[in-house]
Amino acid sequence: MLRKKRDKKRDKERERAFYENGSRLHEKLIASCNGRPIPIRSYSCEELQRATNNFDRSRIFHTDESYEWYNGSFEGRMISIKKYLKHRFDEIFTDIAVSAKMSTHNNVLKLIGCCLETEIPISVYESAANGSLEDRVKVTSHDGAQQHEREPLSWQSRLKIAREIAHAISYLHTAFSRPIVHRLIQPGNVFLDQHGVAKLTDFSFSISIPEGETHVEDDVLCGTVGFICPHYFATNYITEKVDVYSFGSFLLQLLTGQEKLELFGITDYSSDDDFENDRKRITIDEVEDPAFHVEEEGSAVWQQFVNPAIHVGEEGSVVWQQLQAGLRLAFICIKKDPEIRPDMVDVTKELRKIERFIL
Known part of the structure; x- marks a missing residue:
């Protein structure tokens, strides 16, 4: 009973x-x-x-x-x-x-x-048989030895994943009457299926831009340290360029094996919970300086951005030139001024050229 x-x-x-x-x-x-x-x-x-x-x-x-x-x-x-x-x-x-x-x-x-x-x-x-990209993309070092929980991604796999996710974001922005902005583009929200095909996930904070409008405002700040757009931080204005910025950070990590903040030596930053209390520091104004110096000083500077565990070949090789082009694209995507950033359709086209080595 x-x-x-x-x-x-x-x-x-x-x-x-x-x-x-x-x-x-x-x-x-x-x-x-x-x-x-x-x-x-x-x-x-x-x-x-x-x-x-x-x-x-x-x-x-x-x-x-x-x-x-x-x-x-x-x-x-x-x-x-x-x-x-x-x-x-x-x-x-x-x-x-x-x-x-x-x-x-x-x-x-x-x-x-x-x-x-x-x-x-x-x-x-x-099924996401090969798990989260977050577990595969970052190359960590412990006591001088490279450690991988799973087999590290090959260079060509990294380029393919970048192009596939760019294509998914481009579709999100252009396929519907009201463009949708994801707002959480990061390796933890990309999974790999049994064939290694990249799959975008987690649309929890996605937001639509009303028809006829160029942006939408939201008082709820969404994003992750290192991936969130500084302009969105300052204004609460959401456009497709918010995702472009996040994708630029994503691309940097994918191509180098290191997070953007680590690349630029920024280690003293707040957690996601401290966004509102520490906006000035997290907007990372320094982010454009490395891009400028890379452009000005030539290919010798590029090497400092790549974890040694990711072998990209000798200077002048096809892979080396792919790396240069990929990093150049990433730096354009994380420009502070949203108007300077490309849209995701153009980003996808450029990645397709880089992957096919049409430079």
């Missing part, structure tokens, strides 16, 4: 959660998709528990302060399951809605469905 009461109470809670979450998601999908919501498969709690062996911690392949990613298997298919940890419903439903909208793009992690029976919804995606 007691068990039946518990089961009845559980079923009522799930029914309530399903109704409330479903209503919120439906509203978000309608707003995001111009009144034509995209159908999304519904999963039960039991199905996702079976898929993850009751959310076995050993199946986690990536974590963030707001969510955990699990490897799972359902109906003979490998899947990735995103379990949100905080009650940030607007962000969660934005993530699901924009993911659904973008799932047709080959370089966006495809949303398969979600579970709405839990108090906090759970999302289901295609």
Whole structure:
């Protein structure tokens, strides 16, 4: 009898959660998709528990302060399951809605469905068999020896990933009547599938620019130290160039194996939680100086930006010239003046040329 009461109470809670979450998601999908919501498969709690062996911690392949990613298997298919940890419903439903909208793009992690029976919804995606780029891109050194948790990325893989993610961001900016700005472009939000294809994820803080407008304002500052656009920092104005700046920082890290702040010797900076209290320092005005000196002093200076563990060949080689062109593009993307930065369509074209060595 007691068990039946518990089961009845559980079923009522799930029914309530399903109704409330479903209503919120439906509203978000309608707003995001111009009144034509995209159908999304519904999963039960039991199905996702079976898929993850009751959310076995050993199946986690990536974590963030707001969510955990699990490897799972359902109906003979490998899947990735995103379990949100905080009650940030607007962000969660934005993530699901924009993911659904973008799932047709080959370089966006495809949303398969979600579970709405839990108090906090759970999302289901295609498999990201090779995990997060964050675990592969940065080359670290301990006691003088290079350490890699996983096999380091080859030079050509780095160029391919850069071009694939640039293409996904370009699509986000241009494919819809209202351009969408991602606002969280960084290695932790790029996954790799079983074939090494790069997949953009996490649209939690994505925002649309109204039709006919050049920007949108948002009092909520979103971003990560080293990737956030200084102009957005100062004004709260959001344009596509916010993503261009973040992509420039992303490209620098991808090509060099080091974070931008480390590249320029900036080690005394605040955490993401201290943005509002320390804006002046985090805007990093010095960021343009290295670009200027690289342009002025020639190829000998380029070498200082690249971790020695990433072998890019001898000066004058094809790979060396690809590196020079890639870093030059990254520096243009992180110019302080948004008007000087290229748009992502042009960035994608330039990366395609660099990858094919059409310089």
